Amino acid sequence: MLGRGAAALLLVLLGAARSGFGAPRRYTPDWPSLDSRPLPSWFDEAKFGVFVHWGVFSVPAWGSEWFWWHWQGEGQLGYQLFMRDNYPPGFTYGDFGPQFTARFFRPDEWAQLFQAAGAKYVVFTTKHHEGFTNWPSPVSWNWNSKDIGPHRDLVGELGAALRKRNIRYGLYHSLLEWFHPLYLLDKKNKLNTQHFVSSKTMPELYDLVNSYKPDLLWSDGEWECPDTYWNSTYFLSWLYNDSPVKDEVVVNDRWGKNCSCHHGGYYNCQDKFVPESLPDHKWEMCTSLDRASWGYRRDMSLADVLSETEIISELVQTVSLGGNYLLNVGPTKDGLIVPIFQERLLAVGKWLQVSGEAIYASKPWRVQLEKNKTSVWYTSKDLAVYAIFLKWPENEVLYLKSPITTSATKVTMLGLKGDLKWSKDPDEGLYISLPQLPPSALPVEFAWTVKLADVK
Numbered sequence: 001m002l003g004r005g006a007a008a009l010l011l012v013l014l015g016a017a018r019s020g021f022g023a024p025r026r027y028t029p030d031w032p033s034l035d036s037r038p039l040p041s042w043f044d045e046a047k048f049g050v051f052v053h054w055g056v057f058s059v060p061a062w063g064s065e066w067f068w069w070h071w072q073g074e075g076q077l078g079y080q081l082f083m084r085d086n087y088p089p090g091f092t093y094g095d096f097g098p099q100f101t102a103r104f105f106r107p108d109e110w111a112q113l114f115q116a117a118g119a120k121y122v123v124f125t126t127k128h129h130e131g132f133t134n135w136p137s138p139v140s141w142n143w144n145s146k147d148i149g150p151h152r153d154l155v156g157e158l159g160a161a162l163r164k165r166n167i168r169y170g171l172y173h174s175l176l177e178w179f180h181p182l183y184l185l186d187k188k189n190k191l192n193t194q195h196f197v198s199s200k201t202m203p204e205l206y207d208l209v210n211s212y213k214p215d216l217l218w219s220d221g222e223w224e225c226p227d228t229y230w231n232s233t234y235f236l237s238w239l240y241n242d243s244p245v246k247d248e249v250v251v252n253d254r255w256g257k258n259c260s261c262h263h264g265g266y267y268n269c270q271d272k273f274v275p276e277s278l279p280d281h282k283w284e285m286c287t288s289l290d291r292a293s294w295g296y297r298r299d300m301s302l303a304d305v306l307s308e309t310e311i312i313s314e315l316v317q318t319v320s321l322g323g324n325y326l327l328n329v330g331p332t333k334d335g336l337i338v339p340i341f342q343e344r345l346l347a348v349g350k351w352l353q354v355s356g357e358a359i360y361a362s363k364p365w366r367v368q369l370e371k372n373k374t375s376v377w378y379t380s381k382d383l384a385v386y387a388i389f390l391k392w393p394e395n396e397v398l399y400l401k402s403p404i405t406t407s408a409t410k411v412t413m414l415g416l417k418g419d420l421k422w423s424k425d426p427d428e429g430l431y432i433s434l435p436q437l438p439p440s441a442l443p444v445e446f447a448w449t450v451k452l453a454d455v456k
């Protein structure tokens, strides 16, 4: 028999063996445990991703991807008139399904475009609130892209094309489905039953993870029910402990009412959310090239599309504040990404070709924003500090207040050869003499980056 001291020592050693010495840590199905998981590092390094909203809503392509809900959930007059004027009487939302042809969907061309845009990850709608699955889900009978419409596995095809280009693959998934009979039944039962979760939501989430091994799960449609209804913590503990993607997978925060901005992996908070100052938790800003919709809509006008300078300003602000920027496009029902979206994405890619050094794998600096005559956003990497300024100063002199210079300080501009002259301000900061070049010789047309070596 062991003495008391020896037994205690043995228990300590066993405990250490369980938590340290290479044994993987196990997560329990509760938020304190799940929230303590470190975020896999690829996500913070990626900084920029493309979001894709594609589904049966891309067929009417009018108003927004919430078409079905606005039409028949809320009964908005505009949607009723649109249906009356454009479709035969008795036409149902389900009748749009066969018209979702994806006829010109060439996943390699999408992947090539997203790569040229500089995206390090892509998040794709596997199923929006309408419930139509873009993969052959075994529990979405006749409301999936294999049985009707494209007759293809869109989720699988896009994933294969992205992976050939080393782009990380994220899957968007809506927990709720507006009109699913079992969901409506559970709500009628005041959520005392979980028929919908056990026979639809959970089987599909497990199927998505096992079949496509996503790098990211972008959960949505959580807001009507608590996480206990969705069984989210059980699913996440499986995802983190035992799933085929347990080491690399990243998730967001939409896993139940009141979870977003509090629990999960990184935080989205609300759509298009941007914090005012540097948060202490990794976050992502998701936004859409079409200000008014995530899904493609034919009634979009040029004024609805974010401009190049808006996009780049948001990207810079987001990264400076420690976030990732996820920019959405809505393809047409045929699987085309319209030229105005291509043009915007390529403009981001062109800017990142020059400025990516200040973006990818950067870290927030001790100061994020300096506002004087032009807004200057800071990022940092290794020993360098990057100052990205959004307007060219009138007298060709850029004043930076925050950096503390040394005699070894060196200043360059990304995309230009040679050092820039600078002088120390007697009080604080430095003046940088910008090169006097014709606009065509500048490395980018907007949002220039100076790199400061040896500053504090």
Ligand SMILES: *[C@@H]1O[C@H](CO)[C@@H](O)[C@H](O)[C@H]1NC(C)=O
Residues within 6 Å of the ligand: 194, 197, 198, 202, 231, 234, 235
């Ligand atoms: C919730 O998850 C647990 C653990 O996997 C499982 O035993 C239970 O059946 C799940 N409940 C529902 C409604 O899916």
Ligand SMILES: *[C@@H]1O[C@H](CO)[C@@H](O)[C@H](O)[C@H]1NC(C)=O
Residues within 6 Å of the ligand: 257, 258
């Ligand atoms: C949950 O969120 C709702 C609004 O989204 C809010 O009214 C409510 O107070 C929150 N409840 C808790 C417990 O935080």
Ligand SMILES: *[C@@H]1O[C@H](CO)[C@@H](O)[C@H](O)[C@H]1NC(C)=O
Residues within 6 Å of the ligand: 372, 373, 397, 398, 399, 401
């Ligand atoms: C604004 O910039 C100018 C140089 O362009 C500098 O002289 C001035 O001190 C700055 N003001 C503040 C408040 O930082």
